[in-house]
Amino acid sequence: MWSVTVYFLIGVVSVLANDVKTIVDERNRLLKRELDMMIGSDIVLSDSEQKVNEMIMKLKINEMDFGFEHPQYFNYSKHFFEYKDEVKKSKLFKLIKQMPKGAVLHAHDTAILGPDYLLNLTYWDDLYVCFEEEDVHLLFAAETPDSACKTKWQLMRDARYSSGNVEKFDRELRQYFTIVIDNPQEVYSDINIIWTKFQKIFMTAGTMLTYMPVWEQYFYDSLKALRDDNVMYFEVRSVLPELYDLDGNVYNSVETAVAYKRALDKFMNDYPDFIGAKLIYAPLRRVDAKVIKDSIRVAREIKRKLPDFLAGFDLVGQEDLGEPIKDFLPELIEASNEIDYFFHAGETNWYGTSSDENLADAIALGTRRIGHAFAIIKHPVLMEEVKKRNIALEVNVVSNVVLKLVEDVRNHPLAFFLAQNMPVVISSDDPGLWEAEPLSHDFYVTFMGVASRHADLRMLKKLALNSLYYSTVSNKDKVIHEFDIRWTKFIDTIVKDQW
Numbered sequence: 001m002w003s004v005t006v007y008f009l010i011g012v013v014s015v016l017a018n019d020v021k022t023i024v025d026e027r028n029r030l031l032k033r034e035l036d037m038m039i040g041s042d043i044v045l046s047d048s049e050q051k052v053n054e055m056i057m058k059l060k061i062n063e064m065d066f067g068f069e070h071p072q073y074f075n076y077s078k079h080f081f082e083y084k085d086e087v088k089k090s091k092l093f094k095l096i097k098q099m100p101k102g103a104v105l106h107a108h109d110t111a112i113l114g115p116d117y118l119l120n121l122t123y124w125d126d127l128y129v130c131f132e133e134e135d136v137h138l139l140f141a142a143e144t145p146d147s148a149c150k151t152k153w154q155l156m157r158d159a160r161y162s163s164g165n166v167e168k169f170d171r172e173l174r175q176y177f178t179i180v181i182d183n184p185q186e187v188y189s190d191i192n193i194i195w196t197k198f199q200k201i202f203m204t205a206g207t208m209l210t211y212m213p214v215w216e217q218y219f220y221d222s223l224k225a226l227r228d229d230n231v232m233y234f235e236v237r238s239v240l241p242e243l244y245d246l247d248g249n250v251y252n253s254v255e256t257a258v259a260y261k262r263a264l265d266k267f268m269n270d271y272p273d274f275i276g277a278k279l280i281y282a283p284l285r286r287v288d289a290k291v292i293k294d295s296i297r298v299a300r301e302i303k304r305k306l307p308d309f310l311a312g313f314d315l316v317g318q319e320d321l322g323e324p325i326k327d328f329l330p331e332l333i334e335a336s337n338e339i340d341y342f343f344h345a346g347e348t349n350w351y352g353t354s355s356d357e358n359l360a361d362a363i364a365l366g367t368r369r370i371g372h373a374f375a376i377i378k379h380p381v382l383m384e385e386v387k388k389r390n391i392a393l394e395v396n397v398v399s400n401v402v403l404k405l406v407e408d409v410r411n412h413p414l415a416f417f418l419a420q421n422m423p424v425v426i427s428s429d430d431p432g433l434w435e436a437e438p439l440s441h442d443f444y445v446t447f448m449g450v451a452s453r454h455a456d457l458r459m460l461k462k463l464a465l466n467s468l469y470y471s472t473v474s475n476k477d478k479v480i481h482e483f484d485i486r487w488t489k490f491i492d493t494i495v496k497d498q499w
Protein backbone atom coordinates (compact mmCIF):
# COMPACT_ATOMS: atom_id res chain seq x y z
CA MET A 1 0.00 0.00 0.00
CA TRP A 2 2.73 2.40 0.99
CA SER A 3 4.83 1.80 -2.06
CA VAL A 4 1.82 2.14 -4.34
CA THR A 5 1.09 5.57 -2.91
CA VAL A 6 4.69 6.68 -3.40
CA TYR A 7 4.66 5.39 -6.95
CA PHE A 8 1.47 7.19 -7.65
CA LEU A 9 2.80 10.50 -6.29
CA ILE A 10 6.01 10.31 -8.28
CA GLY A 11 3.95 9.64 -11.37
CA VAL A 12 1.88 12.77 -10.86
CA VAL A 13 4.91 14.93 -10.17
CA SER A 14 6.75 13.78 -13.29
CA VAL A 15 3.74 14.40 -15.53
CA LEU A 16 3.38 17.86 -13.98
CA ALA A 17 7.04 18.68 -14.51
CA ASN A 18 6.72 17.86 -18.18
CA ASP A 19 3.56 19.90 -18.55
CA VAL A 20 5.12 22.83 -16.79
CA LYS A 21 8.15 22.74 -19.03
CA THR A 22 5.95 22.71 -22.14
CA ILE A 23 3.99 25.70 -20.94
CA VAL A 24 7.07 27.59 -19.81
CA ASP A 25 8.74 26.98 -23.16
CA GLU A 26 5.70 28.24 -24.96
CA ARG A 27 5.21 31.38 -22.89
CA ASN A 28 8.91 32.16 -23.36
CA ARG A 29 8.60 31.63 -27.09
CA LEU A 30 5.54 33.87 -27.26
CA LEU A 31 7.20 36.65 -25.31
CA LYS A 32 10.41 36.33 -27.29
CA ARG A 33 8.48 36.75 -30.51
CA GLU A 34 7.13 40.01 -29.14
CA LEU A 35 10.52 41.22 -27.95
CA ASP A 36 11.92 40.49 -31.41
CA MET A 37 9.17 42.64 -32.88
CA MET A 38 9.65 45.62 -30.56
CA ILE A 39 11.10 48.89 -31.83
CA GLY A 40 14.90 48.81 -31.74
CA SER A 41 15.10 45.01 -31.74
CA ASP A 42 17.09 45.14 -34.99
CA ILE A 43 19.89 47.12 -33.37
CA VAL A 44 23.00 45.23 -32.29
CA LEU A 45 24.87 46.85 -29.43
CA SER A 46 28.65 47.13 -29.37
CA ASP A 47 30.58 46.13 -26.24
CA SER A 48 30.68 49.73 -25.03
CA GLU A 49 27.00 50.19 -25.75
CA GLN A 50 26.25 47.07 -23.75
CA LYS A 51 28.06 48.53 -20.77
CA VAL A 52 25.99 51.71 -20.99
CA ASN A 53 22.88 49.61 -21.47
CA GLU A 54 23.54 47.69 -18.25
CA MET A 55 23.93 50.98 -16.45
CA ILE A 56 20.70 52.53 -17.68
CA MET A 57 18.69 49.34 -17.27
CA LYS A 58 19.76 49.06 -13.66
CA LEU A 59 18.53 52.60 -13.03
CA LYS A 60 15.32 52.07 -14.97
CA ILE A 61 14.42 48.73 -13.43
CA ASN A 62 15.18 49.88 -9.88
CA GLU A 63 12.76 52.77 -10.21
CA MET A 64 10.15 50.78 -12.10
CA ASP A 65 10.14 47.84 -9.71
CA PHE A 66 9.90 50.18 -6.75
CA GLY A 67 6.88 51.75 -8.43
CA PHE A 68 5.40 48.30 -9.08
CA GLU A 69 5.60 47.62 -5.34
CA HIS A 70 4.58 51.14 -4.30
CA PRO A 71 2.36 52.54 -7.05
CA GLN A 72 1.58 55.63 -4.98
CA TYR A 73 5.15 56.81 -5.63
CA PHE A 74 5.38 56.02 -9.33
CA ASN A 75 6.14 59.33 -11.00
CA TYR A 76 4.88 58.73 -14.52
CA SER A 77 1.35 57.74 -13.63
CA LYS A 78 0.92 61.24 -12.20
CA HIS A 79 0.45 64.61 -13.84
CA PHE A 80 3.54 65.89 -15.63
CA PHE A 81 3.67 69.04 -13.47
CA GLU A 82 4.14 66.91 -10.36
CA TYR A 83 7.44 65.38 -11.40
CA LYS A 84 8.89 67.42 -14.28
CA ASP A 85 11.43 69.32 -12.14
CA GLU A 86 12.19 66.47 -9.75
CA VAL A 87 13.20 64.04 -12.49
CA LYS A 88 15.75 66.47 -13.88
CA LYS A 89 17.95 65.58 -10.92
CA SER A 90 17.96 61.90 -11.77
CA LYS A 91 21.03 60.29 -13.25
CA LEU A 92 19.05 58.70 -16.04
CA PHE A 93 17.49 62.01 -17.05
CA LYS A 94 20.92 63.61 -17.23
CA LEU A 95 22.12 60.74 -19.34
CA ILE A 96 19.17 61.08 -21.72
CA LYS A 97 19.76 64.82 -21.91
CA GLN A 98 23.36 64.23 -22.90
CA MET A 99 22.36 61.54 -25.42
CA PRO A 100 22.27 62.63 -29.08
CA LYS A 101 18.55 62.53 -29.91
CA GLY A 102 18.55 63.41 -33.60
CA ALA A 103 15.75 65.73 -34.65
CA VAL A 104 12.66 67.49 -33.34
CA LEU A 105 10.10 66.97 -36.08
CA HIS A 106 6.98 68.22 -34.33
CA ALA A 107 7.15 71.48 -32.39
CA HIS A 108 5.52 74.86 -32.75
CA ASP A 109 7.76 77.86 -33.17
CA THR A 110 6.49 80.19 -30.44
CA ALA A 111 6.20 77.44 -27.82
CA ILE A 112 9.78 76.21 -27.64
CA LEU A 113 11.08 78.52 -24.91
CA GLY A 114 9.61 78.85 -21.44
CA PRO A 115 8.11 81.60 -19.28
CA ASP A 116 11.47 82.72 -17.89
CA TYR A 117 12.68 83.45 -21.38
CA LEU A 118 9.48 85.35 -22.21
CA LEU A 119 9.75 87.30 -19.00
CA ASN A 120 13.25 88.34 -20.02
CA LEU A 121 11.86 89.65 -23.30
CA THR A 122 9.63 92.03 -21.36
CA TYR A 123 12.83 93.84 -20.34
CA TRP A 124 13.48 94.94 -23.94
CA ASP A 125 13.15 98.66 -24.70
CA ASP A 126 10.02 100.07 -26.35
CA LEU A 127 7.64 97.47 -24.94
CA TYR A 128 4.23 98.78 -23.88
CA VAL A 129 1.79 96.97 -21.64
CA CYS A 130 -1.93 97.19 -20.97
CA PHE A 131 -3.23 95.41 -17.87
CA GLU A 132 -6.88 94.50 -17.92
CA GLU A 133 -8.83 92.58 -15.31
CA GLU A 134 -7.94 89.11 -16.60
CA ASP A 135 -5.66 89.89 -19.50
CA VAL A 136 -2.43 91.55 -20.33
CA HIS A 137 -1.58 92.99 -23.75
CA LEU A 138 1.95 93.56 -24.94
CA LEU A 139 3.15 95.60 -27.89
CA PHE A 140 6.41 97.15 -29.03
CA ALA A 141 5.97 100.69 -30.26
CA ALA A 142 7.84 103.94 -30.85
CA GLU A 143 5.15 105.82 -28.95
CA THR A 144 2.11 104.97 -26.85
CA PRO A 145 -0.06 102.54 -28.88
CA ASP A 146 -3.64 103.47 -29.74
CA SER A 147 -4.87 99.88 -30.14
CA ALA A 148 -7.67 98.57 -27.94
CA CYS A 149 -7.04 98.63 -24.19
CA LYS A 150 -9.75 98.76 -21.52
CA THR A 151 -7.40 100.53 -19.09
CA LYS A 152 -4.28 102.31 -20.34
CA TRP A 153 -1.11 101.57 -22.26
CA GLN A 154 2.11 102.33 -20.43
CA LEU A 155 5.75 101.59 -20.99
CA MET A 156 6.57 98.25 -19.43
CA ARG A 157 9.56 99.81 -17.73
CA ASP A 158 7.36 102.43 -16.05
CA ALA A 159 4.75 99.88 -15.02
CA ARG A 160 7.40 97.59 -13.56
CA TYR A 161 9.30 100.17 -11.56
CA SER A 162 6.25 102.07 -10.36
CA SER A 163 4.74 98.83 -9.09
CA GLY A 164 6.79 99.12 -5.90
CA ASN A 165 7.71 95.45 -5.95
CA VAL A 166 9.52 94.30 -9.08
CA GLU A 167 9.80 90.73 -7.92
CA LYS A 168 6.09 90.41 -7.34
CA PHE A 169 5.36 92.22 -10.60
CA ASP A 170 7.54 89.77 -12.53
CA ARG A 171 6.14 86.74 -10.73
CA GLU A 172 2.62 87.77 -11.71
CA LEU A 173 3.60 88.63 -15.26
CA ARG A 174 5.28 85.23 -15.65
CA GLN A 175 1.95 83.53 -14.91
CA TYR A 176 0.63 84.75 -18.27
CA PHE A 177 3.36 82.80 -20.04
CA THR A 178 2.92 79.33 -18.57
CA ILE A 179 0.31 76.64 -18.35
CA VAL A 180 1.94 75.15 -15.26
CA ILE A 181 -0.05 75.44 -12.01
CA ASP A 182 -0.20 73.51 -8.75
CA ASN A 183 -3.62 71.91 -9.19
CA PRO A 184 -4.06 71.15 -12.90
CA GLN A 185 -6.60 68.36 -12.36
CA GLU A 186 -9.00 70.77 -10.63
CA VAL A 187 -8.53 73.88 -12.72
CA TYR A 188 -8.12 72.25 -16.13
CA SER A 189 -11.15 70.06 -15.77
CA ASP A 190 -11.90 69.48 -19.44
CA ILE A 191 -10.14 69.69 -22.78
CA ASN A 192 -11.75 73.01 -23.78
CA ILE A 193 -10.64 74.74 -20.60
CA ILE A 194 -7.01 73.71 -21.04
CA TRP A 195 -7.04 74.59 -24.75
CA THR A 196 -8.48 78.03 -24.01
CA LYS A 197 -5.68 78.73 -21.54
CA PHE A 198 -3.14 77.24 -23.95
CA GLN A 199 -4.24 79.43 -26.86
CA LYS A 200 -4.36 82.50 -24.66
CA ILE A 201 -0.66 82.15 -23.92
CA PHE A 202 0.06 82.08 -27.66
CA MET A 203 -1.97 85.25 -28.08
CA THR A 204 -0.50 87.13 -25.12
CA ALA A 205 3.08 86.29 -26.05
CA GLY A 206 2.27 86.58 -29.75
CA THR A 207 2.09 90.37 -29.96
CA MET A 208 5.46 90.58 -28.24
CA LEU A 209 7.07 87.86 -30.36
CA THR A 210 5.89 89.22 -33.72
CA TYR A 211 8.05 92.30 -33.27
CA MET A 212 10.60 91.55 -36.00
CA PRO A 213 13.81 91.84 -33.93
CA VAL A 214 12.31 89.66 -31.18
CA TRP A 215 11.00 87.15 -33.72
CA GLU A 216 14.45 86.48 -35.13
CA GLN A 217 16.06 86.42 -31.69
CA TYR A 218 13.47 83.96 -30.36
CA PHE A 219 14.08 81.53 -33.20
CA TYR A 220 17.84 81.88 -32.82
CA ASP A 221 17.54 81.15 -29.09
CA SER A 222 15.17 78.22 -29.75
CA LEU A 223 17.78 76.64 -31.99
CA LYS A 224 20.32 77.19 -29.26
CA ALA A 225 18.06 75.51 -26.69
CA LEU A 226 17.58 72.54 -29.01
CA ARG A 227 21.30 72.24 -29.58
CA ASP A 228 21.89 72.42 -25.81
CA ASP A 229 19.43 69.53 -25.46
CA ASN A 230 21.54 67.54 -27.94
CA VAL A 231 19.18 67.86 -30.87
CA MET A 232 20.92 68.38 -34.21
CA TYR A 233 18.08 69.23 -36.60
CA PHE A 234 14.64 70.87 -36.39
CA GLU A 235 11.50 70.97 -38.54
CA VAL A 236 9.58 73.89 -37.11
CA ARG A 237 5.85 74.44 -37.57
CA SER A 238 4.66 78.01 -37.82
CA VAL A 239 1.43 79.84 -38.58
CA LEU A 240 3.73 82.54 -40.03
CA PRO A 241 1.98 85.55 -38.52
CA GLU A 242 2.49 89.07 -39.81
CA LEU A 243 5.47 90.78 -38.18
CA TYR A 244 5.88 94.47 -37.36
CA ASP A 245 8.59 96.94 -36.44
CA LEU A 246 8.84 100.34 -34.79
CA ASP A 247 8.66 102.19 -38.10
CA GLY A 248 5.15 100.96 -38.79
CA ASN A 249 6.17 98.34 -41.34
CA VAL A 250 4.13 95.16 -41.51
CA TYR A 251 5.63 91.99 -42.97
CA ASN A 252 3.52 89.28 -44.57
CA SER A 253 3.82 85.50 -44.10
CA VAL A 254 6.35 85.10 -46.88
CA GLU A 255 8.54 87.78 -45.31
CA THR A 256 8.11 86.06 -41.94
CA ALA A 257 9.49 82.88 -43.49
CA VAL A 258 12.39 84.87 -44.88
CA ALA A 259 13.06 86.25 -41.39
CA TYR A 260 13.30 82.68 -40.11
CA LYS A 261 15.76 81.80 -42.82
CA ARG A 262 17.84 84.84 -41.90
CA ALA A 263 17.91 83.84 -38.23
CA LEU A 264 18.78 80.26 -39.19
CA ASP A 265 21.67 81.41 -41.38
CA LYS A 266 23.03 83.50 -38.54
CA PHE A 267 22.73 80.57 -36.16
CA MET A 268 24.41 78.16 -38.57
CA ASN A 269 27.22 80.63 -38.95
CA ASP A 270 27.70 80.78 -35.16
CA TYR A 271 27.14 77.03 -34.56
CA PRO A 272 28.25 75.18 -37.69
CA ASP A 273 27.96 71.81 -35.92
CA PHE A 274 24.16 72.16 -35.99
CA ILE A 275 22.68 70.39 -39.02
CA GLY A 276 19.93 72.88 -39.77
CA ALA A 277 16.21 73.55 -39.76
CA LYS A 278 13.29 73.50 -42.14
CA LEU A 279 9.86 75.08 -42.02
CA ILE A 280 6.43 73.46 -42.06
CA TYR A 281 3.93 76.20 -42.79
CA ALA A 282 0.98 75.36 -40.53
CA PRO A 283 -1.83 77.94 -40.52
CA LEU A 284 -4.95 77.63 -38.35
CA ARG A 285 -7.56 75.06 -39.38
CA ARG A 286 -10.61 76.91 -38.07
CA VAL A 287 -11.12 78.90 -41.28
CA ASP A 288 -13.02 78.54 -44.54
CA ALA A 289 -11.83 77.10 -47.84
CA LYS A 290 -11.06 80.53 -49.26
CA VAL A 291 -8.51 81.15 -46.53
CA ILE A 292 -6.96 77.73 -47.12
CA LYS A 293 -6.66 78.52 -50.80
CA ASP A 294 -4.76 81.64 -49.92
CA SER A 295 -2.54 79.73 -47.47
CA ILE A 296 -1.65 77.30 -50.22
CA ARG A 297 -0.72 80.24 -52.42
CA VAL A 298 1.58 81.47 -49.63
CA ALA A 299 3.12 78.00 -49.29
CA ARG A 300 3.84 77.96 -53.02
CA GLU A 301 5.43 81.37 -52.88
CA ILE A 302 7.68 80.36 -49.97
CA LYS A 303 8.62 77.23 -51.85
CA ARG A 304 9.59 79.29 -54.90
CA LYS A 305 11.59 81.70 -52.80
CA LEU A 306 13.16 79.25 -50.33
CA PRO A 307 12.92 75.81 -51.95
CA ASP A 308 15.37 74.17 -49.55
CA PHE A 309 13.87 75.73 -46.45
CA LEU A 310 10.19 74.82 -46.85
CA ALA A 311 9.50 71.21 -45.85
CA GLY A 312 5.76 71.38 -46.34
CA PHE A 313 2.28 72.26 -45.13
CA ASP A 314 -0.02 71.42 -42.20
CA LEU A 315 -3.08 72.79 -40.38
CA VAL A 316 -3.16 73.52 -36.63
CA GLY A 317 -5.51 74.33 -33.76
CA GLN A 318 -7.73 72.26 -31.46
CA GLU A 319 -8.76 69.48 -33.81
CA ASP A 320 -12.18 68.72 -32.33
CA LEU A 321 -13.23 72.36 -32.77
CA GLY A 322 -11.48 73.10 -36.06
CA GLU A 323 -12.51 72.25 -39.59
CA PRO A 324 -11.77 68.69 -40.69
CA ILE A 325 -9.29 68.07 -43.51
CA LYS A 326 -12.07 66.74 -45.72
CA ASP A 327 -13.60 70.23 -45.95
CA PHE A 328 -10.55 71.41 -47.87
CA LEU A 329 -9.98 68.50 -50.23
CA PRO A 330 -10.16 70.39 -53.55
CA GLU A 331 -7.59 72.96 -52.36
CA LEU A 332 -5.29 70.35 -50.82
CA ILE A 333 -5.49 67.91 -53.73
CA GLU A 334 -4.64 70.63 -56.18
CA ALA A 335 -1.35 71.44 -54.45
CA SER A 336 -0.41 67.90 -53.50
CA ASN A 337 2.04 67.42 -56.38
CA GLU A 338 4.00 70.46 -55.35
CA ILE A 339 3.72 70.63 -51.57
CA ASP A 340 4.44 67.87 -49.04
CA TYR A 341 1.93 67.40 -46.25
CA PHE A 342 2.59 66.81 -42.55
CA PHE A 343 -0.93 66.87 -41.17
CA HIS A 344 -1.95 66.95 -37.54
CA ALA A 345 -4.57 64.19 -37.36
CA GLY A 346 -6.26 62.09 -34.72
CA GLU A 347 -5.30 64.30 -31.77
CA THR A 348 -8.57 63.31 -30.15
CA ASN A 349 -10.37 60.88 -27.87
CA TRP A 350 -13.59 61.05 -29.91
CA TYR A 351 -13.79 57.79 -31.84
CA GLY A 352 -15.54 57.89 -35.20
CA THR A 353 -15.82 61.69 -35.33
CA SER A 354 -14.47 64.04 -38.00
CA SER A 355 -11.30 64.75 -36.01
CA ASP A 356 -10.71 61.01 -35.57
CA GLU A 357 -11.27 60.42 -39.28
CA ASN A 358 -8.84 63.17 -40.25
CA LEU A 359 -6.39 60.28 -40.06
CA ALA A 360 -7.91 58.69 -43.15
CA ASP A 361 -7.92 62.00 -45.05
CA ALA A 362 -4.29 62.63 -44.15
CA ILE A 363 -3.24 59.20 -45.39
CA ALA A 364 -5.33 59.42 -48.56
CA LEU A 365 -3.76 62.81 -49.32
CA GLY A 366 -0.31 61.22 -49.12
CA THR A 367 0.85 62.88 -45.90
CA ARG A 368 4.59 62.31 -45.24
CA ARG A 369 4.08 62.09 -41.49
CA ILE A 370 1.12 62.42 -39.11
CA GLY A 371 1.17 64.86 -36.20
CA HIS A 372 0.09 62.98 -33.03
CA ALA A 373 -2.00 60.19 -34.63
CA PHE A 374 -3.12 59.53 -31.07
CA ALA A 375 -6.39 57.92 -32.24
CA ILE A 376 -4.90 55.64 -34.89
CA ILE A 377 -4.74 52.72 -32.46
CA LYS A 378 -8.51 52.36 -32.95
CA HIS A 379 -8.14 51.98 -36.72
CA PRO A 380 -6.62 48.62 -37.69
CA VAL A 381 -6.66 49.35 -41.41
CA LEU A 382 -5.06 52.77 -41.01
CA MET A 383 -2.42 51.23 -38.74
CA GLU A 384 -1.62 48.77 -41.50
CA GLU A 385 -1.47 51.47 -44.17
CA VAL A 386 0.80 53.68 -42.12
CA LYS A 387 3.21 50.78 -41.79
CA LYS A 388 2.98 49.84 -45.44
CA ARG A 389 3.43 53.42 -46.67
CA ASN A 390 6.08 54.16 -44.05
CA ILE A 391 4.30 57.26 -42.73
CA ALA A 392 5.88 58.29 -39.44
CA LEU A 393 3.71 59.06 -36.42
CA GLU A 394 4.95 62.14 -34.56
CA VAL A 395 4.13 61.26 -30.97
CA ASN A 396 4.17 63.92 -28.23
CA VAL A 397 3.55 62.12 -24.96
CA VAL A 398 3.88 65.01 -22.54
CA SER A 399 1.66 67.21 -24.70
CA ASN A 400 -1.04 64.52 -24.69
CA VAL A 401 -1.01 64.46 -20.89
CA VAL A 402 -1.04 68.22 -20.44
CA LEU A 403 -3.72 68.73 -23.11
CA LYS A 404 -5.83 66.03 -21.53
CA LEU A 405 -5.95 63.14 -23.97
CA VAL A 406 -4.50 60.70 -21.43
CA GLU A 407 -3.92 60.81 -17.68
CA ASP A 408 -1.53 57.96 -17.05
CA VAL A 409 1.19 57.57 -19.69
CA ARG A 410 1.23 53.80 -19.20
CA ASN A 411 -2.07 53.87 -21.12
CA HIS A 412 -0.71 55.98 -23.98
CA PRO A 413 -1.12 54.33 -27.41
CA LEU A 414 2.59 54.88 -27.95
CA ALA A 415 3.10 51.69 -25.92
CA PHE A 416 1.37 49.77 -28.73
CA PHE A 417 3.27 51.63 -31.45
CA LEU A 418 6.57 50.71 -29.81
CA ALA A 419 5.54 47.10 -29.29
CA GLN A 420 4.66 46.75 -32.96
CA ASN A 421 7.64 48.68 -34.30
CA MET A 422 5.46 51.27 -35.97
CA PRO A 423 7.25 54.13 -37.73
CA VAL A 424 7.42 56.44 -34.73
CA VAL A 425 9.26 59.61 -33.86
CA ILE A 426 9.19 61.21 -30.41
CA SER A 427 8.68 64.95 -30.23
CA SER A 428 7.64 67.69 -27.83
CA ASP A 429 4.97 69.87 -29.47
CA ASP A 430 5.03 72.95 -27.18
CA PRO A 431 7.62 72.23 -24.48
CA GLY A 432 8.08 75.86 -23.40
CA LEU A 433 4.45 76.24 -22.41
CA TRP A 434 4.65 73.40 -19.89
CA GLU A 435 8.24 74.20 -18.89
CA ALA A 436 9.77 71.02 -20.30
CA GLU A 437 13.15 70.63 -21.94
CA PRO A 438 13.01 70.94 -25.73
CA LEU A 439 13.07 67.13 -26.15
CA SER A 440 14.61 65.31 -23.16
CA HIS A 441 11.45 65.07 -21.07
CA ASP A 442 9.54 63.39 -23.89
CA PHE A 443 12.32 60.85 -24.44
CA TYR A 444 12.62 60.23 -20.74
CA VAL A 445 8.90 59.76 -20.08
CA THR A 446 8.66 57.47 -23.10
CA PHE A 447 11.48 55.33 -21.78
CA MET A 448 10.43 55.25 -18.12
CA GLY A 449 6.66 55.44 -18.27
CA VAL A 450 5.41 54.23 -21.64
CA ALA A 451 7.77 51.58 -23.00
CA SER A 452 8.07 48.01 -21.75
CA ARG A 453 10.22 47.29 -18.71
CA HIS A 454 12.39 45.37 -21.19
CA ALA A 455 12.86 48.26 -23.64
CA ASP A 456 16.47 49.36 -23.47
CA LEU A 457 19.18 51.47 -25.09
CA ARG A 458 18.33 49.92 -28.46
CA MET A 459 14.93 51.55 -28.35
CA LEU A 460 16.38 54.94 -27.44
CA LYS A 461 18.89 54.71 -30.27
CA LYS A 462 16.26 53.61 -32.74
CA LEU A 463 13.96 56.51 -31.79
CA ALA A 464 16.80 58.97 -32.32
CA LEU A 465 17.64 57.37 -35.67
CA ASN A 466 13.98 57.40 -36.70
CA SER A 467 13.82 61.15 -36.15
CA LEU A 468 16.49 61.63 -38.80
CA TYR A 469 15.27 58.88 -41.09
CA TYR A 470 11.73 60.29 -41.24
CA SER A 471 12.89 63.90 -41.55
CA THR A 472 13.26 65.79 -44.82
CA VAL A 473 16.85 66.73 -44.08
CA SER A 474 19.11 67.11 -47.11
CA ASN A 475 22.05 64.66 -47.37
CA LYS A 476 20.33 62.21 -45.06
CA ASP A 477 23.03 59.54 -45.26
CA LYS A 478 25.69 62.02 -44.33
CA VAL A 479 23.62 63.32 -41.42
CA ILE A 480 23.02 59.80 -40.10
CA HIS A 481 26.74 59.14 -40.38
CA GLU A 482 27.37 62.29 -38.36
CA PHE A 483 24.82 61.08 -35.81
CA ASP A 484 26.73 57.78 -35.51
CA ILE A 485 29.93 59.65 -34.78
CA ARG A 486 28.25 61.71 -32.05
CA TRP A 487 26.53 58.64 -30.63
CA THR A 488 29.80 56.73 -30.36
CA LYS A 489 31.41 59.71 -28.68
CA PHE A 490 28.51 59.88 -26.22
CA ILE A 491 28.81 56.16 -25.41
CA ASP A 492 32.57 56.43 -24.93
CA THR A 493 32.15 59.39 -22.60
CA ILE A 494 29.65 57.54 -20.44
CA VAL A 495 31.84 54.44 -20.26
CA LYS A 496 34.94 56.45 -19.48
CA ASP A 497 33.28 58.58 -16.81
CA GLN A 498 31.88 55.47 -15.09
CA TRP A 499 28.48 57.13 -14.67
Ligand SMILES: *[C@@H]1O[C@H](CO)[C@@H](O)[C@H](O)[C@H]1NC(C)=O
Pocket residue numbers: 063066067073074075083086087088089090
Ligand atom coordinates in the same frame (compact mmCIF):
# COMPACT_ATOMS: atom_id res chain seq x y z
C1 LIG B 1 10.46 60.13 -8.90
O1 LIG B 1 11.52 60.80 -9.53
C2 LIG B 1 12.53 61.28 -8.67
C3 LIG B 1 13.56 61.94 -9.50
O2 LIG B 1 14.11 61.03 -10.41
C4 LIG B 1 13.13 60.19 -7.86
O3 LIG B 1 14.03 60.71 -6.90
C5 LIG B 1 12.06 59.44 -7.14
O4 LIG B 1 12.63 58.36 -6.49
C6 LIG B 1 11.03 58.97 -8.14
N1 LIG B 1 10.01 58.23 -7.46
C7 LIG B 1 10.03 56.92 -7.45
C8 LIG B 1 9.00 56.30 -6.61
O5 LIG B 1 10.80 56.25 -8.09
Ligand SMILES: *[C@@H]1O[C@H](CO)[C@@H](O)[C@H](O)[C@H]1NC(C)=O
Pocket residue numbers: 116117120
Ligand atom coordinates in the same frame (compact mmCIF):
# COMPACT_ATOMS: atom_id res chain seq x y z
C1 LIG C 1 17.11 85.87 -18.28
O1 LIG C 1 18.05 86.91 -18.12
C2 LIG C 1 19.00 86.69 -17.08
C3 LIG C 1 19.82 87.95 -16.92
O2 LIG C 1 20.36 88.35 -18.17
C4 LIG C 1 19.83 85.48 -17.42
O3 LIG C 1 20.78 85.22 -16.42
C5 LIG C 1 18.92 84.29 -17.58
O4 LIG C 1 19.65 83.16 -17.97
C6 LIG C 1 17.83 84.57 -18.59
N1 LIG C 1 16.89 83.47 -18.57
C7 LIG C 1 16.48 82.86 -19.67
C8 LIG C 1 15.56 81.73 -19.47
O5 LIG C 1 16.83 83.19 -20.77
Ligand SMILES: [Zn+2]
Pocket residue numbers: 106108344371429
Ligand atom coordinates in the same frame (compact mmCIF):
# COMPACT_ATOMS: atom_id res chain seq x y z
ZN1 LIG D 1 1.25 70.10 -32.66
